[in-house]
Amino acid sequence: MAKATQAKAGAARAARGKDSSATSEELIGYYRDMLLIRRFEEKAGQLYGMGLIGGFCHLYIGQEAVVVGMQAVAEEGDSIITSYRDHGHMLACGMDPKGVMAELTGRRGGYSKGKGGSMHMFSREKGFFGGHGIVGAQVPLGTGLAFGHHYRGDGKVCMTYLGDGAVNQGQVYEAFNIASLWKLPVVYIIENNKYAMGTSQQRSSAGTELCKRGTAYDIPGIQVDGMDVLKVREAGEMAVAHARAGNGPYILEMMTYRYRGHSMSDPAKYRSKEEVAKMRQEHDPIDHLRDRLLSGNHTDEAALKSIDKEIKEIVSTATEFAQSSQEPDPAELYTDVLIEA
Numbered sequence: 001m002a003k004a005t006q007a008k009a010g011a012a013r014a015a016r017g018k019d020s021s022a023t024s025e026e027l028i029g030y031y032r033d034m035l036l037i038r039r040f041e042e043k044a045g046q047l048y049g050m051g052l053i054g055g056f057c058h059l060y061i062g063q064e065a066v067v068v069g070m071q072a073v074a075e076e077g078d079s080i081i082t083s084y085r086d087h088g089h090m091l092a093c094g095m096d097p098k099g100v101m102a103e104l105t106g107r108r109g110g111y112s113k114g115k116g117g118s119m120h121m122f123s124r125e126k127g128f129f130g131g132h133g134i135v136g137a138q139v140p141l142g143t144g145l146a147f148g149h150h151y152r153g154d155g156k157v158c159m160t161y162l163g164d165g166a167v168n169q170g171q172v173y174e175a176f177n178i179a180s181l182w183k184l185p186v187v188y189i190i191e192n193n194k195y196a197m198g199t200s201q202q203r204s205s206a207g208t209e210l211c212k213r214g215t216a217y218d219i220p221g222i223q224v225d226g227m228d229v230l231k232v233r234e235a236g237e238m239a240v241a242h243a244r245a246g247n248g249p250y251i252l253e254m255m256t257y258r259y260r261g262h263s264m265s266d267p268a269k270y271r272s273k274e275e276v277a278k279m280r281q282e283h284d285p286i287d288h289l290r291d292r293l294l295s296g297n298h299t300d301e302a303a304l305k306s307i308d309k310e311i312k313e314i315v316s317t318a319t320e321f322a323q324s325s326q327e328p329d330p331a332e333l334y335t336d337v338l339i340e341a
């Protein structure tokens with residue numbers, strides 16, 4: 001969410017007090033933010049198919065409510081870090097779609113000057129610390145960011161996202177231990193989309209209630225419907241308040257689903273087409289919010305159409321920018337590399 005919107009959201013939250021119902025303006029904002037991620041990712045998928053995006057590309061389609069709901073409770077100065085499935089997080093932080101798309105296509109106008117690609121983009125200004133290709137690596141890093149907030153006493157929180165595939169790693173528990181011991185302001189958001197590449201959670205994990213993985217370290221956790229942006233926001237509000245007040249970490253296990261393959265080169269033989277279709281038809285976070293907006297008279301079809309149009313324009317402007325930006329000069333191979341003797 002852009003910073004101005006974030007400040008407004010903060011004021012709206014304060015006015016709402018304990019009432020978790022959302023204003024029409026907030027709901028429309030979440031719809032817009034989720035739709036931007038969806039359309040952006042669809043376009044990225046197309047560009048990949050056309051050979052305009054190289055390397056790895058992991059799409060976030062289906063999981064939009066998680067990051068949008070969490071960013072709705074973020075404050076300016078909070079930090080956020082995630083895995084390689086990261087485009088949605090960047091957009092939800094308010095990073096410029098033009099810079100993200102240009103990075104995907106390996107152009108100079110990208111956030112890493114076209115040298116990082118899909119999994120390696122950063123924006124200190126927006127508090128976004130990557131984009132990490134090594135599964136689980138962002139968990140100790142996010143814990144370190146939280147230590148930074150604690151050390152500076154700035155009252156900010158780090159949102160550290162990880163997948164269900166990262167939860168059996170040792171480094172995750174080392175981070176949990178220190179975060180709880182030092183009461184660091186971190187919320188661990190496990191995006192449980194049921195699969196780690198082609199391995200279902202049931203096949204890889206002893207104990208599938210991932211929200212309980214902090215029990216040994218006294219870290220509370222709950223399971224959340226990650227396909228419902230308001231449920232995400234409600235849980236996020238509680239977990240972030242807990243961390244911000246100096247009570248230490250919190251775990252939110254977001255039950256979600258990715259519609260596309262793990263990456264663009266996934267034959268998807270590990271799940272049925274029916275399973276994916278059922279999730280799309282019955283639990284899509286955007287359709288769900290759309291229905292809520294219309295049935296609750298928060299807006300009308302014409303207004304939603306104009307949002308669709310606005311989002312399409314943002315995505316096509318980003319695409320044009322990405323295609324017209326130059327590729328990095330070969331001499332850039334030797335810059336931005338730490339080579340001090």
Ligand SMILES: Cc1ncc(C[n+]2csc(CCOP(=O)(O)OP(=O)(O)O)c2C)c(N)n1
Nearest residue numbers: 085133134135163164165166193195196197
């Ligand atoms: C340490 C490490 N081991 C293996 C891989 C290969 N790998 C990339 S993604 C992935 C699955 C991770 O799944 P999950 O954490 O559930 O995230 P999702 O892709 O579902 O968002 C694996 C095993 C890796 N990148 N890093």
Ligand SMILES: [Mg+2]
Nearest residue numbers: 163164195196
């Ligand atoms: Mg997963």
